[in-house]
Amino acid sequence: MTRSTETLIARMAEQAGGRSGLRMEAFSTVLALVVTLALALAIAVVLALAGVRPDIGTAAMQAPFLFKVAGTGALALAGAWLVLRSAAPGRGLPRLAPLLPGFLIMTFRAATDRSGLSYLGLHTYSVVTCMGIIIAASLPALAALILLLRHGAPTEPARAAAMAGGLAGALGAMAYALACENDAGTFVLLWYSAAIAIMAAVGAVAGRMALRW
Amino acid sequence: MDPLESRWAEAMRAERRGDAAAYHRFLAEAATLFRRVVHNRLGRFGLGTAETEDIVQEILIGLHTKRHTWDPGRPLMPWLHGIARYKFLDAARKLRREALSTTDLTIDDLADALAAPEEEQERTLVDVDRHIAQLPAGQQGVVRALAMDGLSPQATARRLNLSEGSVRVLFHRALKALWNAADPPDGPPDARTGKKTP
Numbered sequence: 001m002t003r004s005t006e007t008l009i010a011r012m013a014e015q016a017g018g019r020s021g022l023r024m025e026a027f028s029t030v031l032a033l034v035v036t037l038a039l040a041l042a043i044a045v046v047l048a049l050a051g052v053r054p055d056i057g058t059a060a061m062q063a064p065f066l067f068k069v070a071g072t073g074a075l076a077l078a079g080a081w082l083v084l085r086s087a088a089p090g091r092g093l094p095r096l097a098p099l100l101p102g103f104l105i106m107t108f109r110a111a112t113d114r115s116g117l118s119y120l121g122l123h124t125y126s127v128v129t130c131m132g133i134i135i136a137a138s139l140p141a142l143a144a145l146i147l148l149l150r151h152g153a154p155t156e157p158a159r160a161a162a163m164a165g166g167l168a169g170a171l172g173a174m175a176y177a178l179a180c181e182n183d184a185g186t187f188v189l190l191w192y193s194a195a196i197a198i199m200a201a202v203g204a205v206a207g208r209m210a211l212r213w
Numbered sequence: 214m215d216p217l218e219s220r221w222a223e224a225m226r227a228e229r230r231g232d233a234a235a236y237h238r239f240l241a242e243a244a245t246l247f248r249r250v251v252h253n254r255l256g257r258f259g260l261g262t263a264e265t266e267d268i269v270q271e272i273l274i275g276l277h278t279k280r281h282t283w284d285p286g287r288p289l290m291p292w293l294h295g296i297a298r299y300k301f302l303d304a305a306r307k308l309r310r311e312a313l314s315t316t317d318l319t320i321d322d323l324a325d326a327l328a329a330p331e332e333e334q335e336r337t338l339v340d341v342d343r344h345i346a347q348l349p350a351g352q353q354g355v356v357r358a359l360a361m362d363g364l365s366p367q368a369t370a371r372r373l374n375l376s377e378g379s380v381r382v383l384f385h386r387a388l389k390a391l392w393n394a395a396d397p398p399d400g401p402p403d404a405r406t407g408k409k410t411p
Contacts (some may be wrong), residue, residue, distance in 0.1 A: 001264050005273070009240040012277045017231025020277070024284035088282035103351020152280040155299040213279065 161207020
């Protein structure tokens with residue numbers, strides 16, 4: 001063993017017992033807190049940018065809204081699981097199968113929707129508004145999740161941050177359901193998914209830089 | 214259960230209780246294992262093994278700064294393997310980039326680097342020899358083979374049992390070191406004698 005490695009080991013051994021970061025045993029609890037906080041932040045952004053849909057009182061009990069919440073909620077749960085698995089090595093690489101239920105819920109809704117509403121929404125700018133607000137509502141969530149992942153040791157930084165981006169996007173989309181009056185199943189399936197996919201890509205790019213260690 | 218797994222997992226738990234001696238033993242044992250694995254892998258990746266110790270230290274630092282990310286409720290070895298693999302691949306990528314970016318170096322570059330005004334040649338040659346003697350062993354071997362024995366990079370690689378890429382990396386580093394020695398960035402070392410270094 002060379003001298004400099006010996007010195008390094010001796011110096012590190014002196015730090016035994018010192019805290020080096022958030023412990024993995026506590027990670028899932030903190031992740032749950034961060035997700036809750038991120039959802040609250042996303043709702044705040046949606047309220048500030050778009051406000052609640054005027055008919056929320058009745059809509060909240062009807063299929064379109066409930067499917068939106070169920071689909072994005074299933075995606076968010078899957079995302080949280082994937083983020084947890086990507087945070088540190090030793091558990092194998094997470095597979096994407098957990099994302100299926102969320103997409104199945106949205107696909108089922110799109111296939112059974114008989115409202116005849118357009119997949120482009122009610123207004124000319126529905127698609128742009130919808131995706132823009134979802135992304136805006138997701139960005140604070142993504143930032144919070146990346147800060148949390150920096151406490152971990154992601155061995156695939158871009159992949160871990162893509163999962164965080166997808167989770168942030170799902171939270172943003174769930175919050176946006178409060179404002180969104182476009183109830184066509186195809187609209188939700190296409191554009192909510194697109195916004196979530198964009199957030200996953202944004203996450204991957206951000207994570208490549210922010211999550212290296 | 215794998216004896217290494219239980220012994221090292223216990224040492225990592227001891228670290229959390231502040232047991233420096235147990236942690237020290239574990240780090241030293243792990244370093245030995247990393248050294249062997251890194252040495253083998255570098256060869257297989259077509260990179261020189263001269264960087265082994267640097268990479269071992271990178272892995273140790275990674276393991277130390279991320280030790281909180283091991284959950285004591287889970288096996289240690291898969292975690293340790295993931296950490297070591299990440300740090301190794303990171304270092305290997307860096308080595309490869311360096312090897313690629315220095316492929317255009319030629320022996321003429323070294324000749325230029327060592328060139329000195331006529332009247333100073335005698336003294337400079339002695340200086341150069343002294344500077345070369347101060348280079349790390351790996352770089353020294355490459356410089357002597359390329360510049361003094363006039364071997365081709367391929368022949369140098371064969372003689373020193375390195376890949377061509379690492380010959381270039383080592384040569385490039387030696388060149389930088391020699392440049393700095395011949396022309397120190399913050400004033401010549403013999404400024405106090407009133408003489409200017411060429």
